[in-house]
Amino acid sequence: MADDKSNAAAYWKANLRLIIGCMIVWALVSYGFGILLRPLLSGIPIGGTDLGFWFAQQGSILTFIGLIFFYAWRMNRIDRKFGLGE
Amino acid sequence: MSQFAINLLFVGASFALYIGIAIWARAGSTKEFYVAGGGVHPITNGMATAADWMSAASFISMAGLIAAGGYSASTFLMGWTGGYVILAMLLAPYLRKFGKFTVPDFIGDRFYSRTARVIAVVCLIVASVTYVIGQMTGAGVAFSRFLEVPSNVGIWIAAAIVFLYAVFGGMKGITYTQVAQYVVLIVAYTIPAVFIALQLTGNPIPMFGMFSTHTESGIPLLQKLDDVVRALGFQDYTGDASSKLNMLLLTLSLMIGTAGLPHVIIRFFTVPKVADARWSAGWALVFIALLYLTAPAVASMARLNLMTTIYPEMSGQVESYDAAANNPIFYEDRPEWIRSWEETGLITFTDKNNDGRIQFYNDANPDFADTEATRGWAGNELVVNNDIMVLANPEIANLPPWVIGLIAAGGIAAALSTAAGLLLAISSAISHDLIKKTINPAITEKGEMRAARISMGGAILLATYLGLNPPGFAAQTVALAFGIAAATLFPVLMMGIFSTRMNSAGAVAGMLAGLVTTLLYLFTYLGWFFIPGTNMLANTPENWLFGISPLGFGPVGALANFAVAFVVSRLTAPPPLEIQQLVESVRYPKGAGLAVDH
Numbered sequence: 001m002a003d004d005k006s007n008a009a010a011y012w013k014a015n016l017r018l019i020i021g022c023m024i025v026w027a028l029v030s031y032g033f034g035i036l037l038r039p040l041l042s043g044i045p046i047g048g049t050d051l052g053f054w055f056a057q058q059g060s061i062l063t064f065i066g067l068i069f070f071y072a073w074r075m076n077r078i079d080r081k082f083g084l085g086e
Numbered sequence: 087m088s089q090f091a092i093n094l095l096f097v098g099a100s101f102a103l104y105i106g107i108a109i110w111a112r113a114g115s116t117k118e119f120y121v122a123g124g125g126v127h128p129i130t131n132g133m134a135t136a137a138d139w140m141s142a143a144s145f146i147s148m149a150g151l152i153a154a155g156g157y158s159a160s161t162f163l164m165g166w167t168g169g170y171v172i173l174a175m176l177l178a179p180y181l182r183k184f185g186k187f188t189v190p191d192f193i194g195d196r197f198y199s200r201t202a203r204v205i206a207v208v209c210l211i212v213a214s215v216t217y218v219i220g221q222m223t224g225a226g227v228a229f230s231r232f233l234e235v236p237s238n239v240g241i242w243i244a245a246a247i248v249f250l251y252a253v254f255g256g257m258k259g260i261t262y263t264q265v266a267q268y269v270v271l272i273v274a275y276t277i278p279a280v281f282i283a284l285q286l287t288g289n290p291i292p293m294f295g296m297f298s299t300h301t302e303s304g305i306p307l308l309q310k311l312d313d314v315v316r317a318l319g320f321q322d323y324t325g326d327a328s329s330k331l332n333m334l335l336l337t338l339s340l341m342i343g344t345a346g347l348p349h350v351i352i353r354f355f356t357v358p359k360v361a362d363a364r365w366s367a368g369w370a371l372v373f374i375a376l377l378y379l380t381a382p383a384v385a386s387m388a389r390l391n392l393m394t395t396i397y398p399e400m401s402g403q404v405e406s407y408d409a410a411a412n413n414p415i416f417y418e419d420r421p422e423w424i425r426s427w428e429e430t431g432l433i434t435f436t437d438k439n440n441d442g443r444i445q446f447y448n449d450a451n452p453d454f455a456d457t458e459a460t461r462g463w464a465g466n467e468l469v470v471n472n473d474i475m476v477l478a479n480p481e482i483a484n485l486p487p488w489v490i491g492l493i494a495a496g497g498i499a500a501a502l503s504t505a506a507g508l509l510l511a512i513s514s515a516i517s518h519d520l521i522k523k524t525i526n527p528a529i530t531e532k533g534e535m536r537a538a539r540i541s542m543g544g545a546i547l548l549a550t551y552l553g554l555n556p557p558g559f560a561a562q563t564v565a566l567a568f569g570i571a572a573a574t575l576f577p578v579l580m581m582g583i584f585s586t587r588m589n590s591a592g593a594v595a596g597m598l599a600g601l602v603t604t605l606l607y608l609f610t611y612l613g614w615f616f617i618p619g620t621n622m623l624a625n626t627p628e629n630w631l632f633g634i635s636p637l638g639f640g641p642v643g644a645l646a647n648f649a650v651a652f653v654v655s656r657l658t659a660p661p662p663l664e665i666q667q668l669v670e671s672v673r674y675p676k677g678a679g680l681a682v683d684h
Contacts, residue, residue: 008670008673008674011673011674012673012674015673019175019176022171022175023171023175026168026171026172030164030168030337031334031337031338034160034164035327035330035333035334035337036330036334038326039326046297047296047297047298047306047307047308048297048305048306048307048308048309048310048312048324049297049306049308049309049312049324050324053157053160053308053324054297056157056160056163056164057152057157057160057163057382058163058293058379058382060163060164060167060168061163061164061167061371061375061378061379062375062379064167064168064170064171064371065368065371065372065375067171068170068171068174068175068364068367068368068371069365069368071174071175071364072174072361072364072365072367072368075179075361075364076361076364079361079675084674084675084676085361085675085676086359086360086361086675086676086677
């Protein structure tokens with residue numbers, strides 16, 4: 001039982017770590033590049049405007065898709081590693 | 087064939103398809119009615135979720151909002167997609183593991199509290215009812231524009247169609263009609279966009295065309311658009327936002343609101359396994375992105391098209407924008423599509439300086455007053471409703487009549503698919519959480535089925551009535567529905583999963599704190615119960631608390647919820663052991679297949 005418990009706790013910790021990593025990227029591309037840090041990116045031109053505009057209108061959405069699939073894929077491996085999958 | 091006949095053919099064919107699905111997908115049990123039997127493939131569910139999510143507002147209004155707002159309106163693009171990341175990582179897999187039928191079901195069981203369940207039901211109903219009114223009126227507008235029936239009749243027809251598949255099929259019928267509706271709406275949205283991208287940039291993929299060279303002028307499309315709108319006193323299309331704080335808060339409100347909206351969450355109860363819920367969120371966002379990546383392209387291209395239609399000399403290589411601005415088209419020479427939209431009242435023209443030409447510019451810009459006087463302009467003469475940007479796209483681009491028929495079917499599909507999802511969330515909260523779990527726990531399976539169908543019928547009638555007589559809050563979907571979902575449901579769901587220590591007193595106090603602060607803030611600026619004229623402070627940036635717009639208040643309400651819940655839960659006893667074990671169990675995927683048969 002104790003082993004089960006520590007195994008489960010380790011699983012949850014691994015999940016939380018992965019979530020935090022993904023959420024940092026999530027915030028960085030939308031609130032960061034798309035909104036607050038846009039002035040810093042104004043020097044990088046892209047199709048008649050700057051990189052911040054691209055992140056706000058397309059880049060963030062594309063990153064979100066990548067993040068969810070990355071999370072789903074990594075969690076599947078974590079599920080198996082800890083023997084807690086279905 | 088006349089345009090009317092073509093529209094009728096497209097809309098009629100799509101309706102026949104939905105009714106066919108309704109007959110095939112009848113629900114035989116409450117499990118089928120609430121969660122489509124729990125066996126929907128993750129990709130199928132992703133597609134249904136996309137249709138469930140993309141409303142009349144996404145289809146008809148969003149591109150127009152972006153066309154008018156430029157960069158600042160990116161809020162809607164990020165806000166209405168970023169919530170899926172939160173959903174995939176913080177909510178959907180665990181709620182799927184919990185394996186119940188509704189969102190208040192989780193809140194009621196996890197917080198072992200009837201009060202918590204009932205508050206959740208109330209929040210769900212307020213958010214979903216506000217949301218569904220917009221779908222009914224949206225369907226009404228689409229009917230009246232394309233099928234020449236009064237919008238009242240349109241609303242009744244829409245209600246009848248939804249009634250057929252939602253009352254008999256429940257979630258099962260809704261799931262498969264949503265898949266069909268997704269296909270209709272995405273094809274309808276993409277085809278005109280591809281043609282316009284080709285015409286303006288030579289690139290057939292709108293999302294790339296937007297960032298490529300404008301063929302006629304030889305400069306990048308967005309730069310061209312900035313030049314044109316600047317010459318007419320408008321803010322640069324790609325120019326920065328006036329308040330980054332509000333842009334950030336509104337985006338955050340839309341994201342956590344999306345994650346907390348019950349009609350979206352319950353879609354993830356329909357997949358077989360926890361891992362499927364994660365994948366399904368990814369697929370949902372892929373299908374949503376097909377429209378959301380095209381929308382900003384439609385927005386910028388339609389805006390440029392509109393401007394160069396009025397000022398033809400601005401379209402090519404321009405030596406002097408000032409000279410080009412002096413030669414807008416004569417009202418007499420306006421194109422056919424302007425004439426047909428004038429009939430609907432969505433475009434209006436008044437010749438203020440009596441020169442017979444259409445002066446279309448920003449007359450509210452004080453820095454532009456000198457130019458205005460020099461040019462002899464007496465005010466903006468053309469008022470264009472934002473919604474036209476998508477609906478008139480095919481006409482502006484001279485596309486064949488069948489494309490217009492497709493847009494009609496697409497707009498109605500977007501409205502119906504979202505309406506059905508919302509109605510299911512409302513009716514299952516009533517029949518399952520109020521009747522089965524609160525009022526009459528002894529009700530039989532058959533009795534609950536009947537209750538579910540009657541609630542669905544009642545919810546449709548209510549939505550129809552409110553669509554015909556929109557109350558003051560009908561226009562407040564973003565403030566009210568997203569604000570409440572963000573400030574009440576989202577935090578309490580998250581705490582229920584991520585904190586074993588959170589107890590019923592904390593959850594109830596937190597939800598009430600989020601609800602009350604958000605409603606009070608909205609009522610202060612938008613009027614008590616949104617009745618015009620009853621607001622205590624004018625809704626202007628100078629009056630806002632710390633400059634926070636009422637639209638972006640959701641995250642502040644969520645913060646109040648988290649803070650109050652934390653403090654109250656620490657001051658009261660921890661939850662019973664079996665609840666702590668329940669929280670542990672939702673965290674691990676093992677055994678979700680069984681959990682659904684409760």
